[in-house]
Amino acid sequence: MKISTKWLAQYVNLPETPVELAQRESVTGIEVDEIIQPAAGLKKLVVGQITKLTAHPNSDHLNICQVDVGTDEPLQIICGAPNVAAGQKVIVALPGARIANNQKIKRSKMRGEESQGMICSLQEIGFDETVVPEEFKNGIYVFPDEVTVSLGDDVYGYLGMDDTILDFDITPNRADTLGMRGTAWEVAAMYDEQPHFQHPQLTEAAQPAQDVLKVNVADQQLIPIYRTRVVKNVQVKPSPLWLQIHLWNNGIRPINNIVDITNYIMLDYGQPLHAFDYDKLAGSQINVRLAKPQEAFQGLNGQDYELTDQDIVIADEQQAVALGGIMGGNFTKISDTTHTVVLEAAYFDPVHVRKTAQRHNLRTEASIRHEKGLDLSATPEALDMAAQLLTQLGEGTVLKDQIIGAQCPLELPKIKITTARINHVLGTQITQAEVIAIFKRLGFKVTSQGEQLVVEVPLRRWDISLDADLIEEVVRIYGFDKLPSTLPVEAQTPGHWEPQQQFYKAAQATMRALGYDEAISYALLNQTQAQAFTDAETTAVQLAWPMTQDHEFLRQNLVSGLLNDLVYNIARKQTDLALFEQGRVFQKVHAQDARPQEIEMIAGVKTGQVAQSNWQQASRMIDFYDLKGDVEALLSSFNKQADISFVATDQLAQLHPGQSAWIQVDQQIVGFLGKLHPHYAHQLNLPATFVFQLNLEKIWQLPKRSQIDHPAPKYPAVTRDIAIEVAKHVTNAAVEQVIQTNAGPYLTQIQLFDVYAGENIAAGEKSLAYRLTFQDPQATLTDTVVNQHLAAIQTALTAQLAAKIR
């Protein structure tokens, strides 16, 4: 809402400048978004009169004007506006003037003729296109004859541009400031001033309005207030300049006196009004009802709408002539020939208005006010004030009485509160007298019964119904800056993360220590990305109305987001990358589940070189075992009592079928790792990339390894190397399994230290070399014992894996 401070000053004394007012209001009630000074930056714009006009000899559309700007000599100004004429009083930019957009006006020659300035349109001096009256939209502005102007005067005062306009960013609870009178109450409370308003003093004709118009309101719940007045013999013409200024300074285009009056009253009282052309109504009865399904309606914007049975309409005997609380219809709109006007002031159910406005994408100044809430006590007065203005500005005759189609009872809420309660909530020591004074400043009636205060709140503050609402009023007027600063004093509470959260954070720390940067990616992805890297029989979670296909599905894996990050980096010439993310994936176990499971995961991606080549070492590309080493380090950091295994798989379509594995803990799959399938990598334009993902929740549930001290061994360990030759398909895991089960009680470690195939090894075979460590915690192991166990291992390897001992 744009608040003209000049208009405001008519209602309340303003002890500070508009800028100070804006600052104070921002910390007291409503944030002021912008302070607009229409004349700011403009220079040398004066009133001039065109004394003589001749056609430009070298142009078919330019005119040479002699313009009296109050100086001895008239200025010669070339003007191309279609509406320019001799005798007009106009806006003249003198040589050296600044007009809108900081444009400078200089003497110039136009097609050989001198021009000593410019005759301006309203747009050229900074008016928004949307507020310029129709007749001046495509030409220069012409001052109306009835306005007394002095030639050579600055134009700003005449056009209301010397005003300072405050843009109030109104929160949904403060619709009371959607009108100047409500704003005046607010500002008066802030400054501890008394607002003063004019009230209508209407002269009515003898003829009752009921004689010419009947009103029938079908549903008094949906339309709690519906009142009209009929004004005859109205002359339609432009509004006086003062009224036009009030409108354009508040962002509304002046149209004609009738429409302008309804808009002016809306700005003044916050009560939207509508004016119908009585003679265009079919019959003499207005029906306020819900629309019929598919009922047609043409708005005064010229658009056709197909209504539903949830839209409130005002209808004559044939058709809908207005959409309740939103917009009038084209058929009954005010025109130059209008003689009799029906003025409507009503209160329509805000939810219906809001839904209708949404349904038809039709937000108007009226609908905004209806949605946000009106001052229900203002309806009759706003209607009368509009009628009075119609007599003053349109020579109309007001028929007797308002026609009341609906009027709900009005009751002021009475809220009980104590000063002790206020201080209890705020942590202040405000006195009862101060509290009462604050309520009085706000225009609330207070009666006290001992400690108890009963506060009667006017209907314009419909947002106040609870003691908490009153406390807010007290604290904001009292001043947030006077609020003490304390910390809660209460029983001590232990602060902590949940152990599970700590576990996730530790996993993040390990990943960082392993050289991975943390990424935070979008959880909403396209369908392909969201469902990649999953084989589980889970159902994806899809948005009902996504904004784009790129963000339509909730991720079921973390890897896809990280791959997006890789793509982004590689496009920017970053090649050696290691990223991890810790976050949730979403999956429905059953399609009919209302909500998906949210599972905490950790994932990593790596591509490029292990280390860039440097003075000591040659570069080497990352491979599967680099990533596996990282995963093993991460897994060991969890310190879980569990058997971890990596089981080759070709089940994940996005991974290389020969270089990927399930990560299993105690036979249960907790994640995967592998190389991106070359085909998939190619689609993404990625080089060789390795990825893993672990389900942290599953791992969290595993038992922790016991942390009881085992003394460091006193007796020496014995190591033996064993080299074998086996068929290529025999896995390391299989070999270790045989060693483990045949090693006897003393084997503590198996370390693979060489894998070789090629020269000296038969084709289809490979050589594996292991270092085995044996240790007896109770005694020194003898060679005899160790050799016995080693022999058993060798025998088993030969028997079970056809291994040749080398």
Place this chain on the structure above:
Amino acid sequence: MDLKQTLNELRQQGLEQIKAAANLEELNQIRIKYLGKKGPINQALRQMKTVTAEQRPQIGALANTVRDDLQTAITQTKDQLNQKQLAVQLAQETIDVTLPGRPRALGTAHVITQVMDDIEHLFISLGYQVIPGPEVEEDHYNFEMMNLPKDHPARDMQDTFYITNEILLRTQTSPMQARVMEQYDFSQGPLKMISPGKVYRRDTDDATHSHQFNQIEGLVIDQHITMADLKGTLELVARHVFGQERQIRLRPSYFPFTEPSVEVDVSCFACGGQGCRICKYTGWIEVLGAGMVHPNVLVNCGIDPQVYGGFAFGLGPDRFAMLKYGINDIRELYANDVRFLEQFQGE
């Protein structure tokens, strides 16, 4: 030549040779030559039988002295040679310490994580529990329990990603207020919690909007929690994050789930409140929303607002990170350009 003279000559010769020894090996040869079992001193002593009885002690003493002198000279020379050899070895082993070390990559925590962890640590130190909540939320908790019934116009303030009519991506962490309060047993003491996490809004991504961002919800409920306590708590947060000299300012605002509601500004840390581009020449920067928990929310959670009450706040780690580190485009936080990520090495 008598024995005495022989010994003296041996000493003379030996000392000269020891002195001339070029290395440990030579020295060792000299030691064996003079002091070995078959060495001249021992041989000389074997000739003692040829010496008269009264000369024997003298000769014996002399032989011992000669042996000791030689032994001492050898030890000394050995030390010298050792030191010389060490010096040579050290010189040979000298490297260029300015050559770079073998690279070890260290990963960086995301700047949002850093900011969130920092704030979470602060609240843990103040005795708050950290309770995360679901990102896919029910309309019931996200809106209705938070005093935003179905037709509430303030729902328009938050464009929502719906999954079904009743299920949505949470637009705020506030639903955790309701989830925690309706379960909380106040006989266990006051409720003090924060709930950090991701939230989602149906916004088009641009420099200042992101369809995904983070919030940290805070909630304190007890019998004597005041708005002054809220102010003090937020002052602490603002100073912790933005510097000890910061002031805060509360301004009235509107949230359906708090009453009174406030926006909280912090005095501009770029200009100290003088007014600059960052604070749009106001001296203040809006950093979070807060208020006293609305009685309707308490009632919805089964709590008597006449007995219990407290404050709630919601702060945006993304915005905090952007302000603190001068990040101008929120999309940078989610693009994960490593050159961006690795700037923030932690404090």
